[in-house]
Amino acid sequence: MNIVIAGCGEVGSHLAKLLASEDQDIILVDDDSERLARLDANYNLMTVLGKPTSFASLKEAGAGSSDLFIAVTPYESNNILACSIAKKLGAQRTVARIDTYEFLDPRNERYVKSMGVDSVIYPEYVAAEEIITALNRNWIRNWFELHNGRIILAGVKIRAGAPIEGMKLRDFASANRNFHVAAIKRNHETIIPRGDDAITPGDIVYFTTTHDHIDDLIVIAGKSAFKIRKVFIMGGSKMAVRLVNLAGDRFKFTIIEENIDVCRQLPAKCPDCEIIHGDGRDSELLQDIGIGDADAFVALTGSSEANILTCLTAKELGVRKTVANVESIQLISQAENLNIGTVVNKKLLASSSIFQLLLDADSSTSKCLALADAEVAELVVKPGSKLTKAPVKDLKLPRDLTLAGLIRGDEGRLITGMTQLLAGDHVLVFCLGGAIHKVEKLFN
Amino acid sequence: MILRIIGWLLGIEAAFLVLPVITCLIYGESDWQAFAVADAATAFAAFAITRWCRPKSHHMGKREGFMLTASVWVVFTIFGLIPFLLCKNPLSISDAFFEAMSGFTTTGASVLPSVEGMSHGVHLWRAMMQWIGGMGIILFTLAVIPMLNHSGGMQMFNAEVTGITHDKIQPRISNTAKTLWSTYFGLTAILILLLWLGPMSFFESVCHAFGAISTGGYTTHDVGLGQWSGSVYVKVVLIVFMFLGGVNFALIYKAVRGDFKALRRNDVFMVYVMVIAVMLVVFVVSIWARGQVRSWQDLSINPLFQIVSTITSTGFTVTNFENWGPLVLALTFVLMFFGACAGSTSGGAKIDRILYLFKNARNELYRCIYPNAILSVKVNDKVVNPDLVSKVIAFLCIYLILIVASGTVISAAGVPIVDAFFSSFSCMSNTGLGAGVTGYGGSYDLLPDFAKWVLSFMMLVGRLEIFTVLVLFLPSFWRR
Numbered sequence: 001m002n003i004v005i006a007g008c009g010e011v012g013s014h015l016a017k018l019l020a021s022e023d024q025d026i027i028l029v030d031d032d033s034e035r036l037a038r039l040d041a042n043y044n045l046m047t048v049l050g051k052p053t054s055f056a057s058l059k060e061a062g063a064g065s066s067d068l069f070i071a072v073t074p075y076e077s078n079n080i081l082a083c084s085i086a087k088k089l090g091a092q093r094t095v096a097r098i099d100t101y102e103f104l105d106p107r108n109e110r111y112v113k114s115m116g117v118d119s120v121i122y123p124e125y126v127a128a129e130e131i132i133t134a135l136n137r138n139w140i141r142n143w144f145e146l147h148n149g150r151i152i153l154a155g156v157k158i159r160a161g162a163p164i165e166g167m168k169l170r171d172f173a174s175a176n177r178n179f180h181v182a183a184i185k186r187n188h189e190t191i192i193p194r195g196d197d198a199i200t201p202g203d204i205v206y207f208t209t210t211h212d213h214i215d216d217l218i219v220i221a222g223k224s225a226f227k228i229r230k231v232f233i234m235g236g237s238k239m240a241v242r243l244v245n246l247a248g249d250r251f252k253f254t255i256i257e258e259n260i261d262v263c264r265q266l267p268a269k270c271p272d273c274e275i276i277h278g279d280g281r282d283s284e285l286l287q288d289i290g291i292g293d294a295d296a297f298v299a300l301t302g303s304s305e306a307n308i309l310t311c312l313t314a315k316e317l318g319v320r321k322t323v324a325n326v327e328s329i330q331l332i333s334q335a336e337n338l339n340i341g342t343v344v345n346k347k348l349l350a351s352s353s354i355f356q357l358l359l360d361a362d363s364s365t366s367k368c369l370a371l372a373d374a375e376v377a378e379l380v381v382k383p384g385s386k387l388t389k390a391p392v393k394d395l396k397l398p399r400d401l402t403l404a405g406l407i408r409g410d411e412g413r414l415i416t417g418m419t420q421l422l423a424g425d426h427v428l429v430f431c432l433g434g435a436i437h438k439v440e441k442l443f444n
Numbered sequence: 445m446i447l448r449i450i451g452w453l454l455g456i457e458a459a460f461l462v463l464p465v466i467t468c469l470i471y472g473e474s475d476w477q478a479f480a481v482a483d484a485a486t487a488f489a490a491f492a493i494t495r496w497c498r499p500k501s502h503h504m505g506k507r508e509g510f511m512l513t514a515s516v517w518v519v520f521t522i523f524g525l526i527p528f529l530l531c532k533n534p535l536s537i538s539d540a541f542f543e544a545m546s547g548f549t550t551t552g553a554s555v556l557p558s559v560e561g562m563s564h565g566v567h568l569w570r571a572m573m574q575w576i577g578g579m580g581i582i583l584f585t586l587a588v589i590p591m592l593n594h595s596g597g598m599q600m601f602n603a604e605v606t607g608i609t610h611d612k613i614q615p616r617i618s619n620t621a622k623t624l625w626s627t628y629f630g631l632t633a634i635l636i637l638l639l640w641l642g643p644m645s646f647f648e649s650v651c652h653a654f655g656a657i658s659t660g661g662y663t664t665h666d667v668g669l670g671q672w673s674g675s676v677y678v679k680v681v682l683i684v685f686m687f688l689g690g691v692n693f694a695l696i697y698k699a700v701r702g703d704f705k706a707l708r709r710n711d712v713f714m715v716y717v718m719v720i721a722v723m724l725v726v727f728v729v730s731i732w733a734r735g736q737v738r739s740w741q742d743l744s745i746n747p748l749f750q751i752v753s754t755i756t757s758t759g760f761t762v763t764n765f766e767n768w769g770p771l772v773l774a775l776t777f778v779l780m781f782f783g784a785c786a787g788s789t790s791g792g793a794k795i796d797r798i799l800y801l802f803k804n805a806r807n808e809l810y811r812c813i814y815p816n817a818i819l820s821v822k823v824n825d826k827v828v829n830p831d832l833v834s835k836v837i838a839f840l841c842i843y844l845i846l847i848v849a850s851g852t853v854i855s856a857a858g859v860p861i862v863d864a865f866f867s868s869f870s871c872m873s874n875t876g877l878g879a880g881v882t883g884y885g886g887s888y889d890l891l892p893d894f895a896k897w898v899l900s901f902m903m904l905v906g907r908l909e910i911f912t913v914l915v916l917f918l919p920s921f922w923r924r
Contacts, residue, residue: 041602046615
């Protein structure tokens with residue numbers, strides 16, 4: 001697939017590296033020659049120096065014959081303009097990154113389409129959704145559901161003393177028919193476990209299950225759920241504003257922001273919140289404003305380090321659930337090991353949206369979730385695909401992916417070795433980084 | 445990991461070695477045994493390495509890229525010299541190494557006292573070595589081995605391809621390599637056909653085509669192209685293709701696709717053409733002034749042939765070249781130093797670099813008068829990063845230092861000083877013009893063994909454009 005990416009900022013370069021390792025033909029357009037040179041010398045992609053909104057440079061990059069054009073510069077107006085130009089030149093499909101809700105609003109959809117933007121990605125919005133899920137399901141790390149929860153993938157951190165600690169997966173599977181362990185994240189690395197692997201304390205285990213058995217999962221994982229009402233947010237960033245507006249009155253928010261100018265604007269953007277001016281890293285300030293009563297602490301400043309450290313402080317001060325925005329991919333697994341409840345990352349969310357487009361260009365039902373070194377995707381089995389030829393255990397699937405569950409008709413089921421897949425099944429696939437193109441081949 | 449890739453590469457060399465075996469069998473020559481032994485040894489080594497070396501890590505960084513590229517060239521040479529040791533006029537180890545290295549690096553300097561006695565297999569192998577080495581061993585591998593289609597492959601590509609920076613014509617490295625090789629292959633095929641239509645036999649056209657397009661310069665006759673120096677047709681065809689061999693292949697690809705404007709817009713290409721034109725005028729005047737004009741050809745085709753052959757580092761010569769006078773010889777030095785465009789199969793310092801150097805020198809002079817002026821080096825309408833300019837200048841300095849050093853070392857071995865410097869110059873720039881130009885002897889076989897090893901090293905350094913080889917000698921390269 002020919003993919004042109006305009007803008008090699010954090011999201012753009014992350015996407016480019018990721019897609020290049022998936023064997024796609026990537027051309028990057030940006031006007032920062034040094035950044036381009038570094039990517040050009042180290043990754044399997046091509047770069048074009050020029051403004052992402054110039055006809056000449058988009059032509060040179062071959063945007064006209066591209067299958068997918070992704071505009072991810074920091075400015076949404078540039079992105080929309082770039083998409084519009086690319087579409088005029090003949091790009092098959094265009095995607096723009098936006099940062100205001102209006103472009104996502106269904107009422108404006110037709111106008112956005114008429115400008116030549118086929119889809120939009122809005123990482124802050126997805127992040128806000130993700131945070132709300134994390135606050136609602138406060139005992140999980142990752143939550144991914146298909147078709148209103150008929151199949152659920154939940155990542156749970158197992159602590160010492162949990163009922164299933166130390167259990168071998170073979171025994172686990174025979175004891176718990178309603179759960180399937182798709183993957184385990186252990187020591188910064190995600191593995192697809194075999195029957196001999198055991199669950200050890202500190203693992204993040206990804207279970208698939210159906211809606212009816214969620215409460216049992218809380219029990220076997222040694223967790224307890226609680227109701228969250230009072231939420232502290234550190235940093236009045238775009239993501240924070242989005243979160244507050246999306247959540248409505250489910251939670252009671254307090255925003256702590258250091259910059260007085262930003263503080264002054266916040267009451268207009270977030271009407272029902274309490275706004276505190278001050279440094280969220282200051283633990284005395286946190287105690288003054290009553291952190292002890294808070295149920296959750298969400299750190300959304302631009303600095304990953306500050307977010308991680310403040311979350312740890314909040315945890316010590318008695319907050320049960322913490323969420324941190326971690327921008328640097330390298331720090332994600334460190335943060336996960338440090339007992340930060342949930343980690344959100346804009347780049348991963350943006351790549352989830354793009355993978356979704358790649359995997360199923362014509363259907364909007366597919367969902368995709370990008371983790372730090374793995375992807376989870378929902379795919380539909382096409383008639384005549386290799387998967388329908390034999391039961392799962394005889395398919396000789398690659399070792400870096402696993403089929404975690406399926407939806408047939410309206411019913412969610414787990415997959416065992418005996419399962420025979422049929423065309424039209426929606427299958428939940430968990431695959432390690434760089435394997436998603438293999439998956440695509442299997443299903444078509 | 446490095447060993448494993450070397451194993452795959454040897455497999456490819458073994459496949460290439462099959463061709464001379466077949467050739468010898470067709471012509472009924474006894475040398476087929478030599479090639480069969482070499483082939484078997486290479487294939488066995490390839491098999492053994494890929495079978496028994498389990499890579500500890502799949503990581504391929506910059507360090508591994510340099511290491512691998514440099515060692516692949518040496519390993520290829522070592523296996524490529526086996527036929528010379530075993531053929532019916534066997535060479536000594538030093539001679540065989542020199543000959544093979546000279547082939548792979550497309551230098552075309554020969555130590556064979558007489559090439560006419562050699563079998564067809566040896567001729568073909570000499571030509572093929574140049575052909576493989578011309579575009580690049582690594583590049584060929586990138587095109588055929590899909591496993592290298594990742595950033596590790598990128599590092600190797602960077603380490604091998606000639607020029608200051610690399611040109612990608614396709615987003616993925618293996619596709620870039622495929623495109624370059626198919627362009628190269630296409631040009632070779634056309635050249636073979638054209639030569640075959642002329643007075644050459646099929647076998648000779650294959651050998652000369654390989655030698656010309658790769659800008660190597662091995663021939664199948666003692667007198668070089670002498671036998672065909674009467675044929676205007678052969679010379680014109682060769683001039684055109686040597687010229688093409690000196691052009692950036694990415695540019696040729698663009699032109700083939702119909703984008704002729706790209707040629708006009710490319711400063712380096714225009715300078716290349718201009719240098720050739722200016723040199724032609726000077727050569728003609730010089731020849732005429734010395735009264736060496738014997739026919740109209742001496743004022744047109746012959747000097748042009750010599751210029752193109754030298755600037756592209758091919759090293760084919762026309763018969764009475766030595767009599768054209770000292771000015772022509774001096775200009776030959778200049779041409780050898782210049783070389784042709786980056787990203788081509790030619791040697792030398794490359795016109796790109798010379799262009800940077802001159803533009804930068806002009807800026808520096810200008811700055812003497814207006815110290816506050818902000819000036820930039822502009823090539824192909826793009827401003828060049830100052831870091832790149834300083835890298836180019838460092839390259840040229842090291843280039844000259846190495847030539848002086850090697851010339852000095854070789855003269856210490858008892859070679860007359862002019863020949864010592866001329867031959868190191870010639871090897872460093874991969875031209876391979878015979879040392880006979882200055883009257884020391886007909887070919888490189890008179891040099892002492894020691895000098896041959898030094899020159900072999902120079903050829904490798906010149907082909908891989910200095911940095912790839914010299915970083916291996918940096919202590920911090922080996923320190924973790």
